[in-house]
Amino acid sequence: MIHQIQNHRSIRKYKPDQIPAVILREILRAGMRASTTGNMQVYSMIVTTDTILRERLWEAHFRQDMVKMAPIHITFCADFNRFNQWCRLRNAEPGYDNFLSFFTGAIDALLASQNVCIEAENQGLGICYLGTATYNSDKIVDILELPNGVVPVAAIVMGYPDETTGLTDRLPLESVVHYEKYKEFTGEEIDSIYYERENSEQTKELLNTNNLDSLARIFTDKRYTKKDNEFFSEKFLEVIRKQGFLP
């Protein structure tokens, strides 16, 4: 397996060292080699290094320390703005103000982001995805001045790592792979899939600290609650609408 894929770790502590322009450019070029629908390249990568802008992004990303620490912040957007402008300049009437087009742009953006991350690690850098790019997407639209046709779908921080971390555990391969068709799991299979994770020392500590009786409740009651998910769903749909992809 490609070394960088096998050994990916999310890095949350960064040195202040700047990234040489030539290396950054190589990483961004790697993003551009990813597959893109019909070669339309309907995405953009917004590279933010300015301290004041990064401080505002840090607020939008729930004040996670790593956003301030890492010298580079990249926001990946579904982006039909440039494509629409090109169409209009050529007397072609763009028909991309709809959800399918938004999702097409999101796919382009996410495939490019993964190339960027793998190449960043190839260049000795660390990265971490910010799951929060879709949560406060309205704020990110404001901060980065995203025009109609542009919606943020992912963000990463990037820099030289200032920590060494172990590989994150994953469920067994059989929990995410289905052969031929989808196959529902039995209760016993679910028990088996989650056995190792539920019985780790890390989980025991987490349950003690949170005074909860199951790891699943750490997710449902603490980390990814129904209330938050519903609140941020509305906000995200509103941004998709405001940026012109939903009626």
Add this chain to the structure above:
Amino acid sequence: MIHQIQNHRSIRKYKPDQIPAVILREILRAGMRASTTGNMQVYSMIVTTDTILRERLWEAHFRQDMVKMAPIHITFCADFNRFNQWCRLRNAEPGYDNFLSFFTGAIDALLASQNVCIEAENQGLGICYLGTATYNSDKIVDILELPNGVVPVAAIVMGYPDETTGLTDRLPLESVVHYEKYKEFTGEEIDSIYYERENSEQTKELLNTNNLDSLARIFTDKRYTKKDNEFFSEKFLEVIRKQGFLP
């Protein structure tokens, strides 16, 4: 730059040769090493090799030849089904029947898909994304028997290449990268960005064949029309709703 990233080509002609199980497993494991939100792994990869199922998928993907030719078809899905089942078995009430959760699963699925593609190329295979996974997602749900909580977001075909192709042209890096904040393009910049593509021999042939006067109109009038986009937007939103992610 990592060789496989630099040299990616979409492959549309395949040899009938089967892919050894050990190689396929390594490729799928590469998918599982991609970043995933909160380590929830809310996605799935459905690997289809059965001829009859692949014929039905070929229909759903607008009968593109490569779907029949390639020995392996992988459908990447946003998937909260397994996670919800686990939560319920542990007396935790999942709150993932909303759009944000769908999109979270879609991000997981798409990052995994890109790892799978890069590792497939590392193993000497070729791949091609099927942009049509979201178009006839209702049919794919039927064919692969996807339960509530599961939505297809991307699909690829994979196999040993039976063609050699050149690298696809891309717009200049500056067309997809913005520094600090988003910067709108001037008309002159758009002209410059698209100059090479619009003036290539390939484009001239395409315009002659289609009797159109601009490359942009190939996209708006032929390949990605407003009418199709609106039709498939409704279908895709309906699938997202039916699978439990929209009210």
